[in-house]
Amino acid sequence: MKRQILISVLIAVGINHLSAEPPHGPGLGHAISPEEIAAWDISVFPDGEGLPKGEGNVKDGKALYKNKCIACHGENGLGTATGDQLAGAQMGLTSEYPEKTIGSYWPYATTVFDVVRRSMPMTAPGSLNDNEVYAVTAYLLFLNNLIGEDDVMDAVTLPKVKMPNEDGFINVYEEETSK
Amino acid sequence: MTNGRKSGLSLQEHQVAGNGLLDRRLFLKKGLQFGAISTIASSTALAATNSETKIKSAHPPWMHVPGKPFSTYGMPSSFEGNVVRFPTQNEAVPGNGVSWTPLHLMEGTITPNGLHYERHHNGVPQIDPKKHRLLIHGLVKQDLTFSIDDLLRYPMHSKICFIECGGNSNAGWNKQPSQSEAGYFNGLASCSEWTGVPLSVLLGEVGLRKKAKWLVAEGADAFAMQMSIPIEKALDDAFLALYQNGERIRPENGYPLRLIVPGWEGVLNVKWLRRLKVTNRPVMARNETSRYTELQPSGKARMFTFPIEAKSLITSPSAHMVLKEPSLYQITGLAWTGRGKISKVEVSADGGETWAEAELQEPVLDRAFTRFRLPWHWNGKPAVLKSRAIDETGYVQPERTELVKQRGRHGFFHYNAITNWHVDSDGFVSHVYDKNENETTDSDISIDSGWD
Numbered sequence: 321m322k323r324q325i326l327i328s329v330l331i332a333v334g335i336n337h338l339s340a341e342p343p344h345g346p347g348l349g350h351a352i353s354p355e356e357i358a359a360w361d362i363s364v365f366p367d368g369e370g371l372p373k374g375e376g377n378v379k380d381g382k383a384l385y386k387n388k389c390i391a392c393h394g395e396n397g398l399g400t401a402t403g404d405q406l407a408g409a410q411m412g413l414t415s416e417y418p419e420k421t422i423g424s425y426w427p428y429a430t431t432v433f434d435v436v437r438r439s440m441p442m443t444a445p446g447s448l449n450d451n452e453v454y455a456v457t458a459y460l461l462f463l464n465n466l467i468g469e470d471d472v473m474d475a476v477t478l479p480k481v482k483m484p485n486e487d488g489f490i491n492v493y494e495e496e497t498s499k
Numbered sequence: 500m501t502n503g504r505k506s507g508l509s510l511q512e513h514q515v516a517g518n519g520l521l522d523r524r525l526f527l528k529k530g531l532q533f534g535a536i537s538t539i540a541s542s543t544a545l546a547a548t549n550s551e552t553k554i555k556s557a558h559p560p561w562m563h564v565p566g567k568p569f570s571t572y573g574m575p576s577s578f579e580g581n582v583v584r585f586p587t588q589n590e591a592v593p594g595n596g597v598s599w600t601p602l603h604l605m606e607g608t609i610t611p612n613g614l615h616y617e618r619h620h621n622g623v624p625q626i627d628p629k630k631h632r633l634l635i636h637g638l639v640k641q642d643l644t645f646s647i648d649d650l651l652r653y654p655m656h657s658k659i660c661f662i663e664c665g666g667n668s669n670a671g672w673n674k675q676p677s678q679s680e681a682g683y684f685n686g687l688a689s690c691s692e693w694t695g696v697p698l699s700v701l702l703g704e705v706g707l708r709k710k711a712k713w714l715v716a717e718g719a720d721a722f723a724m725q726m727s728i729p730i731e732k733a734l735d736d737a738f739l740a741l742y743q744n745g746e747r748i749r750p751e752n753g754y755p756l757r758l759i760v761p762g763w764e765g766v767l768n769v770k771w772l773r774r775l776k777v778t779n780r781p782v783m784a785r786n787e788t789s790r791y792t793e794l795q796p797s798g799k800a801r802m803f804t805f806p807i808e809a810k811s812l813i814t815s816p817s818a819h820m821v822l823k824e825p826s827l828y829q830i831t832g833l834a835w836t837g838r839g840k841i842s843k844v845e846v847s848a849d850g851g852e853t854w855a856e857a858e859l860q861e862p863v864l865d866r867a868f869t870r871f872r873l874p875w876h877w878n879g880k881p882a883v884l885k886s887r888a889i890d891e892t893g894y895v896q897p898e899r900t901e902l903v904k905q906r907g908r909h910g911f912f913h914y915n916a917i918t919n920w921h922v923d924s925d926g927f928v929s930h931v932y933d934k935n936e937n938e939t940t941d942s943d944i945s946i947d948s949g950w951d
Contacts, residue, residue: 345653345700349635349643357636360774363715363725363782392591402591404789413798418909420789425800428783435785438723442592442621445721489792493729493803 364434368479371433374450375474378467381459384452388441397421397463407463413488423464427489429481433457433473454478510876516855518848519876523858526829526874584614585683594622594721597664600689602682602833603817608860608868609659610689612744617751618664618687620722620786624771628755631719633739637777640706647755650741653696658738658761660866661835663688663807665764665791665912671899672908676919676930681817685918688835690868693759695740698733702777710779716758719773726767727781728760732805736761739772762837762866763805764913766791793910801910807837809896810915811844811871811888822926825879830857831872836890840864843889844871850883850919850933851898857886877922883931884920900933 364370385393392403399405409424411417418424422432437453439445448456458473466481467473473481513521575582582604588596598617600610610616617623628647636642664687670677677684707730714733718724728737740748740757748754753770760767766786781787781803793801811834816822830848834841840863845854860870871886887896897905899916906913921931 345696345704347704348649348652349641349645349701349704350649352634352636352642352644354642357634357642360634361636361776362723363717363776363784365778365780366783400591402589413794413800414796418794420794422789425794426789428788431783431785431788434725434782438725439621439721439785442595442721445621445723488798489788489800489802490795491803492801493805497729497731 362434362438364430364437366428366430366479368430368475371430371475371478372450373475374454375472376451376453376455376458377472378455378458378462378469380452381455381457381462384448384456385459388448389456392442397460406460413485421464422460423466423484425485425488427483427486429457429461429466429478429483432460433478513874514876516847516849517853518882519878520830520846520848520853520855521827521874521876523856523873526858526872582614584617585680585686586617592621594619597666597687599683600686601680602686602688602812602814603680603820604682605814606831606870608690608833608870609744610691610868612691612746612749612752615689615691615743615749615752616662616664616687618666618765619751620720620724622721623751624720625750626719626755626771631755631771631773633756633773633775635701635705635775635777637715637775638708638711638779639702639777640708641704643701643705645701647741650696650739650756653700655694655696655741656738657692657694657742658736658759658866659690659692659864660759660761661688661690661807661868662759662765662768663810663835663837665766665804667765668810668914668916668918669911671914671916671918672903672910674908676932678818678930680819681812681814681918685812687765688833688868690835691743692745693738693740693757694742694745695738695756695759698737698739698758699735701739702730702733705777707777711777713778713781715774715776715778715782715784716767716769716772717774717776718753718769719771724766724769724771724786725782725784726769727778727784727787728758728763728767729805730777732760732763760805762807762839764791764807764837767805791912793906793912795910796907801913804913805837807835808913808915809836809838809841809888809890809894810834811841811886811896812918813846813884813886813920816884816922816928817920818928818930820928822877822922822928824926825877828875828877829872830875830884830886831870832886834859834869834871834886834888835867836888836892836894837866838894839866839891841869841888842891844869845887845889846871846873846875847885847887848875848882851885851917854887877926879924879926881924882922884922885917887917898933 394400397407409419409421411419454473461467515522584598586598600616633645667687668685670684714728737760740759756772758769758772813832834844844857846857847854857871857873889895902916919931921929
């Protein structure tokens, strides 16, 4: 009897999905349009997927930084008691007091855009438009000597910025699960 | 003399390890006898004061007036006002920081909702559940949104599990031992019964595409917290919690919807969950690259360190407590592991020379707080108490020396070493490192930085 039920269940699942899939619930989800999803989705990946249109330069970024970021992150991104140091690392990662800045530690330039757009400034997150986020990103990369003063950041140039510590990470999960 | 003597017990007979550690079954076996002694003492006192006024005064005022009426939502006794979380926040951004669970003032294994630790990156959003939706999209056959009312209609399951912040106990990386109370530097860990919808059910409904390997989870807070989680975990035992210890989740713990990934570091248990993007790779968010990664002495950093390794902590006696007199005491504490069940907790009262197995409170649950207890006779001389957890994978909680040797001092996250409590001859308890740790004492510079 039990086996019969199991077989019927398997057949039912098979008819619905033609392959083994996780169990179904009552199916109460609502469809959503691609346009609406695009408005929700602000995730930016290292290869540039998710980067919006627009562009920003170092000069504009510097002005924005002085206005919106400097209170916490300090002059030239050197950090304060309340905000991360973002640039100007003097001490290397193997030193007694390592400094983990965008230039010395962060593996991907796209992460700067992503976190500035979604989380910054802390007092008014989401208040910068995409051009402004590109500009602030450009200025921070410039402060870390990762781009030139005249470089412009956009969806094409940003993912190409070479980050010195890109290979500085050990993927512990991958190591464990590939054993 | 000591309680042990009064009870007629021969302590030596029950000693199982050095410096007064006694058989873990002692309280269970002899509990009645200890109880009888204290009852006899108080009835003698009553007998000697047997007059009418004395009887009246023997009955406290609250036995002579009606008590307070019923309440719609109960609160702790006003005499327990010290049992509170301890917030440590960013001065410029008060919603960025942590609040520590007072583990040293608590018993059992369940954390009351008002005492569950907090870690927020930009405050606690006040979310109207009618206006909250969950979007699941990306490498799926059908993108779908769910309202909270929708989710409340799904079949649910419950799991009692701990959540521990990856940065818990990180004062341990400092060269000088923290002298905060035990919970106020180890209490970014709490344990609740969480109830909600298995994520596998919802992923089944959207239908995963073949390339689906990761989920990017996003919260509806002002930080728009974002973390990547492997799809294997999502399909295995992750769930979307709506309830915490029987009531709807508190705002500070993710109301109305929290992702629970049992046993994995706290930051992955995304609060105020609003979006799950199914992808073929991690998004490399700020909090999985520049933070929540552990810089090693080699200059390389560990990344995606998901499961919490086994850890234990003696919660009593612990720092700032005072043992009044040489006597029989109960050593008690918590152990937990993100890799299954705790199989054993060992306790030492002689700084690690000898160890005795503690009693584990049943039931011992998978990836939940496990309470341990052991009777101890303190002889009035200085002693160093330690506990070490062993989990069902055979992993043994390391000594601090060992952990620092492996990981250096700049990992910031995933500190799970053994904690030592030193009891001095006045009974005062403080936090010490092992003598052989030979740390320089010329520097008071703390761990890399705070909770930005």
